[in-house]
Amino acid sequence: MFTKSISSALALAIASGLGTAMTAHAEGELNLYSSRHYDTDERLYSDFEEQTGITINRIEGDADELIARIEAEDVNSPADILLTVDTSRLERAKVAGILQPVDSEILEDRIPANLQDEGNEWFGFSQRARIIFYNKEAVANPPQTYADLASPDYKEMICIRSSSNVYNQTLLASVIEHAGEEAAKEWANGLKDNFARDPQGGDTDQLRGLVSGECAIAVSNTYYFARALRKDVDGLSAEIEKIGYVFPDQDGNGAHMNLSGGGVAKNAPNRDNAIKFLEYLASDEAQKYFSAGNDEYPAVKGADLSEAVAQLGEFKGDEVSLSAVAKNLPTAQKIFNEIGWE
Secondary structure, three states: OOEEEOOHHHHHHHHOOOOOHHHHOOOOEEEEEEOOOOOOHHHHHHHHHHHHOOEEEEEEOOHHHHHHHHHHHHHHOOOOEEEEEOHHHHHHHHHOOOEOOOOOHHHHHHOOHHHEOOOOOOEEEEEEEEEEEEEOOOOOOOOOOOHHHHOHHHOOOEEOOOOOOHHHHHHHHHHHHHHOHHHHHHHHHHHHHOEOOOOOOOHHHHHHHHHHOOOOEEEEEHHHHHHHHHOOOOOOHHHHHHEEEEOOOOOOOOEEEEEEEEEEEOOOOOHHHHHHHHHHHOOHHHHHHHHHHHOOEEOOOOOOOOHHHHOOOOOOEOOOOHHHHHOOHHHHHHHHHHHOOO
16 A cells, blocks of 8 residues: 655646656645655654745655656656665666656765766665664674684574675675675675574564574674664664674675665656755755664765764775676575575
8 A cells, every 4th residue: 555645736636647757746746756755754854845935745655666657657657856875776666767866066075976877877875884783692603704703613503684684685786796606605695694584574573582582692683773773663672682693704895785865767757856855865865864864874075973873883884886786686685595595
């Protein structure tokens, strides 16, 4: 099901199946298709509306559903912006042909080159490091690198999500980019051999597994842990002091970074407003919201961190081109299938 927050004119156009570029267009409006489901993003939208006078009409839903919807709407799509999480979904949207290149000096200046599509069809606005967490009482020598996760030293100790999870898909795609397909397959197989249980649940569930003792080591994005530092998360926050963490590969490529970002829809009826919105997301003000509101790392270097995120400390992030990593996603899925990582 989609959650809708749209103008009456746009609602009528969509409901009647007549959502042409002409009917969807209105001066001072922006039609946003978003799979970000965070309440704190409301502040992003309201501040943009106040600053520009542009009204944001939202359609929210699952990323894959939104991509399929824009594809189906084709030239009649009212979508101006697709906003979603993870490099894999941004690349999926590009491959589907539903985005268009954007020429913006502001975006080029503020968004690091490795966090944007090589053809300028999508841009990253916030990041999450995918790192190693461990139970301090159960693990004296935690893994220091991603390669270590495949070591027999950690047999039956590791909890991680399923291979269908986009964060894991992008992580493996980055290993392919750095080490090649064969080495990546060997690594993934070794990691699978160290599972403490069959993959299940989300990243928070992997962290809860550390507290419960079901696993000794877990792989998770940082913002799930930072959230539990900032506010109460059931089954995690009360005993979070049991958990230690490692930013992997600090002597090598650095910690793998997931991305949240967006792009302008191919047939955007309000293209100029869409570009203004992307440029706003790269502003200092908006970048603060990504960290303070959702415990993410800003894409813009030097932007302020929330207290919970800053508490995790400084680290070296992998600066590999995520556009290049995205090209390895089909190979990553092939490897998952071949080794039987469910």
